[in-house]
Amino acid sequence: MSLAFSLSGQVGQCRLQVQAQLAATGVTVLFGPSGSGKSTLLRMLAGLQDCDGEVRFGEQLWQTDEVKLPPWERPLGMMFQEPTLFRHLSVRGNLTYVMKRRGKAGDLNRVVNQTRIEALLDRSVATLSGGEAQRVALARALLAGPELLLLDEPLSGLDHGHKQELLGMVSEIARRVPVIYVTHDLDELLTLSRQVWLMEQGRIVASGKAHEELSRLDGPLAQRGDATALLYGELGDYDSQDHLQAVTVAQQTFWLPAAQPVAGDEPVRLRIAARDVSLCRQTPQDSSILNIHPVQVVGLREVGPGQAMVQLALGDQRLLARISSRSARELEVFPGAQLYAQVKAVALG
Amino acid sequence: MLNDGDWLALWVSIKLALVTTVILLMLCTPLAWWLARRRLPGQALLEALLALPLVLPPSVLGFYLLIVLGPNGPGGWFAQWEDARSLAFSFTGLVIGSLVYSLPFVLQPLKNAFAAIEPRQLDMAAVSGARPMDRFFSLVIPQARQGYATAAILGIAHTLGEFGVVLMIGGSLAGETRVASVALYEHVEAGDYANAHRLAAVLLVASVLMLWALFRWQRKQTAGVLP
Numbered sequence: 001m002s003l004a005f006s007l008s009g010q011v012g013q014c015r016l017q018v019q020a021q022l023a024a025t026g027v028t029v030l031f032g033p034s035g036s037g038k039s040t041l042l043r044m045l046a047g048l049q050d051c052d053g054e055v056r057f058g059e060q061l062w063q064t065d066e067v068k069l070p071p072w073e074r075p076l077g078m079m080f081q082e083p084t085l086f087r088h089l090s091v092r093g094n095l096t097y098v099m100k101r102r103g104k105a106g107d108l109n110r111v112v113n114q115t116r117i118e119a120l121l122d123r124s125v126a127t128l129s130g131g132e133a134q135r136v137a138l139a140r141a142l143l144a145g146p147e148l149l150l151l152d153e154p155l156s157g158l159d160h161g162h163k164q165e166l167l168g169m170v171s172e173i174a175r176r177v178p179v180i181y182v183t184h185d186l187d188e189l190l191t192l193s194r195q196v197w198l199m200e201q202g203r204i205v206a207s208g209k210a211h212e213e214l215s216r217l218d219g220p221l222a223q224r225g226d227a228t229a230l231l232y233g234e235l236g237d238y239d240s241q242d243h244l245q246a247v248t249v250a251q252q253t254f255w256l257p258a259a260q261p262v263a264g265d266e267p268v269r270l271r272i273a274a275r276d277v278s279l280c281r282q283t284p285q286d287s288s289i290l291n292i293h294p295v296q297v298v299g300l301r302e303v304g305p306g307q308a309m310v311q312l313a314l315g316d317q318r319l320l321a322r323i324s325s326r327s328a329r330e331l332e333v334f335p336g337a338q339l340y341a342q343v344k345a346v347a348l349g
Numbered sequence: 350m351l352n353d354g355d356w357l358a359l360w361v362s363i364k365l366a367l368v369t370t371v372i373l374l375m376l377c378t379p380l381a382w383w384l385a386r387r388r389l390p391g392q393a394l395l396e397a398l399l400a401l402p403l404v405l406p407p408s409v410l411g412f413y414l415l416i417v418l419g420p421n422g423p424g425g426w427f428a429q430w431e432d433a434r435s436l437a438f439s440f441t442g443l444v445i446g447s448l449v450y451s452l453p454f455v456l457q458p459l460k461n462a463f464a465a466i467e468p469r470q471l472d473m474a475a476v477s478g479a480r481p482m483d484r485f486f487s488l489v490i491p492q493a494r495q496g497y498a499t500a501a502i503l504g505i506a507h508t509l510g511e512f513g514v515v516l517m518i519g520g521s522l523a524g525e526t527r528v529a530s531v532a533l534y535e536h537v538e539a540g541d542y543a544n545a546h547r548l549a550a551v552l553l554v555a556s557v558l559m560l561w562a563l564f565r566w567q568r569k570q571t572a573g574v575l576p
Contacts, residue, residue: 048472071475078476084469088491097487101478144477 001025001058001147001178009051011040016051016202027174027192029210030182031221032199038182039081041199042150045180046078047071057148072101077146077177079154083133085125091136092121098143108143115139115169131162138169142177149179155188167191186226190214190271190349215318217301217311222320227274227309229320230349232267244290247346250315252293256346271349274309274320278342279331291343295319299335300328308333312341319343355548357524358532362509365440365528369447370504373455374497376448381459382489400453410450411517418442418518438520443528446514454503462496463489495570502563506556 004021016037022028030038043049047062048071055062062069085094095108112118115135120128128136134154141149151170155163170179171192181192189196193210198220206219211230214221221227236246236253238261245258247268254270262268283292295312303309308328312319319341323333331339351359384396402410415437418424424436424445436442466489474484490497512530519526521535529552536545 043472046476048475070480071472072478072480074476076476078473080469080473082469084467084473086470086474086488088488088494097474097479098477101483140477 003045003055003057003148003178003180005045005053005055005063007041007044007051007053007055007063009040009044009049009053011037011049014040014202016040016044018199018202018204020197020204020207022195022197022207025178026194027170027179027181028195028197029189029193030180030197030199031184031189031193033184036199037202038184038199039152040202042078042152042180042182046076046150047074075145075147076150077141077144077148078150079134079137079141079152081153081156083128083130083137085128085133085136085140087125089125090121091117091123091125091128094125094136094140095121095143098140102144111139111142114172115142131158131165134158134162134166135169138166142173146177149173149177150182151179152182153184154181155183155185163188186221186224186228190228190230190269211318215311215320217299217309222274222301222309222311223303225275227303227320227322229272229274229318231270231272231314231317231319233270235262235264235268238262247348250317252314254293254343254346255290256348262348269349271347272319272343273345274322276344276346277312277319277321278344279310279312279321279323279327279333279339280342281331281339283340284342287342289342289344291346293341293343295339295341297333297335297337297339300333312339314341351547351551352544354523354527355529355532355544358527359529359548359551361440361524361527362529365443365447365511366505366508368444369451369508370455370501372444373448373452373504374459374501377452377456377459377500381456382463382485384456385460385463399456402450403453407450407511407513408517411446411514414442414446414449414514414518418445437518438522438526440525442518443515443526446518447508447511450511450514451504451507454507455500458496458499458503459493462493462499465496466492495567498563498566502559506559509552509556 002021002023006019008017014037018041030041032038040049044051045055047069054064061067062074086097089097099108115138117135117139120132120136125133155166167188170181173179183189189210196207196210196213197204198206198213200220206213213219215229216222231249233247233249233254236248238245243257243259244255245262247254247256247270249270293314295314298311298313298318300308300310302325306325308323308325310321310323310333312321321341384392416422418436420435424442425434428434428436433439436445470488471484474488479487510530515528515531519528519531521527521531529548533545533548536548
């Protein structure tokens with residue numbers, strides 16, 4: 001299934017002009033600062049916001065110059081920033097509202113289990129906490145039997161624990177239903193995304209694989225103070241004495257602190273923040289840092305007064321290091337230089 | 350307790366109040382929705398006209414209604430289907446007068462209730478598969494139920510309390526246009542204070558009960574499920 005659109009419209013002071021297509025699988029994160037038009041684009045895709053242009057989802061034409069499919073005829077599930085549960089209905093009433101109206105109603109029991117809301121079914125929506133309400137909203141979106149899920153910053157306002165719980169559910173759901181996920185939170189991008197659209201001032205300025213966009217020096221993500229690279233690796237041995245898990249990236253072994261062996265067989269994602277990487281000419285002796293790997297400089301760029309971002313190749317993967325401009329000069333950091341990267345912290349993402 | 354004439358007058362009052370309120374609820378639903386959701390040129394003027402019965406002396410309203418409903422107005426033309434010369438001094442005429450007189454009391458609560466419904470709720474219903482009419486019945490009306498209760502009670506109460514307009518266009522025909530408030534006035538005019546006391550007491554108690562029920566229900570609603 002693929003989604004392709006070319007849309008333009010005016011909302012208040014903000015002009016939106018976007019064009020993109022994607023093979024709709026997994027999570028695509030629509031990322032950008034507040035006010036860049038992410039939510040508006042999502043509303044346009046849902047048919048809630050008037051705009052000109054075309055939207056095509058697989059074989060279905062959702063919008064052309066002649067026809068505009070109304071929201072209730074688009075096979076979508078949607079979550080807004082606020083849970084927006086129907087206030088006059090119970091939790092169960094909210095769920096059956098959707099099931100009654102969507103022909104191919106989803107499986108209530110399965111969705112209720114998946115979102116862990118069994119205990120909430122007979123509650124009034126006014127009594128739910130923020131996390132509970134968003135889980136109900138997610139269940140309601142799933143019960144629409146959607147072919148595409150549009151999630152508009154669904155985790156804003158939730159605490160860390162509830163965020164992680166919902167992020168896990170979204171990842172799980174995205175195995176079956178393509179998800180477009182709006183956020184301005186880098187952490188959510190790193191957790192969820194294989195595919196990212198970057199939005200600025202009403203336009204999609206870049207789109208591509210998340211790990212490539214994250215490390216692109218001329219892109220907006222590498223300019224950030226919290227710029228982070230995403231690497232893919234294979235799980236290796238577990239050192240039960242020191243509680244360290246090995247992950248192999250491009251024939252190099254990274255050691256991660258882990259209380260117990262990490263399970264799973266897929267390629268695992270490693271997040272490495274640019275500020276946690278330092279560079280040196282020789283292999284340092286007697287360092288407390290576990291992860292020191294030979295890298296080649298691909299490029300560098302000033303990202304602030306006296307600050308440089310260095311893109312490094314580790315095999316065919318990319319790492320970022322944020323160092324001072326003085327260090328860059330003294331170390332003779334230039335494209336092609338062979339250096340060692342000392343990685344202070346690695347997280348599984 | 351009450352004499353037969355007063356019971357009849359009370360019945361006419363109640364019938365008038367119920368008929369008027371039912372018609373007004375149906376009439377004001379689309380009108381209030383439109384006023385709450387749209388911003389169009391001339392809307393302020395329209396709203397001012399609709400609110401006029403709140404400030405205008407009822408006798409002024411009654412006078413104009415008399416002209417409109419009378420044999421030389423449009424009312425006279427419509428009256429020919431009822432084999433009458435005029436709609437004034439008929440129950441139909443009273444209903445028309447009451448519709449105008451009580452309209453703002455039904456319109457305002459509905460308008461406020463509709464305006465309080467978040468647009469997001471409607472958007473969410475739309476992406477949940479609900480068409481516009483479906484949304485109106487499955488979401489707007491249930492969420493505006495307090496507004497409907499208030500509108501209904503105020504509509505009934507205000508129509509029961511009608512006096513000036515009825516006096517101008519009603520004519521006090523027993524069983525047809527003599528309502529309780531006019532009957533009370535006639536008792537006082539005739540110096541029949543005993544009957545006046547009884548009728549006044551019934552009207553007073555009925556009004557208090559109605560408003561008490563409304564406020565009690567509203568308190569319960571706000572204390573209960575609705576945030």
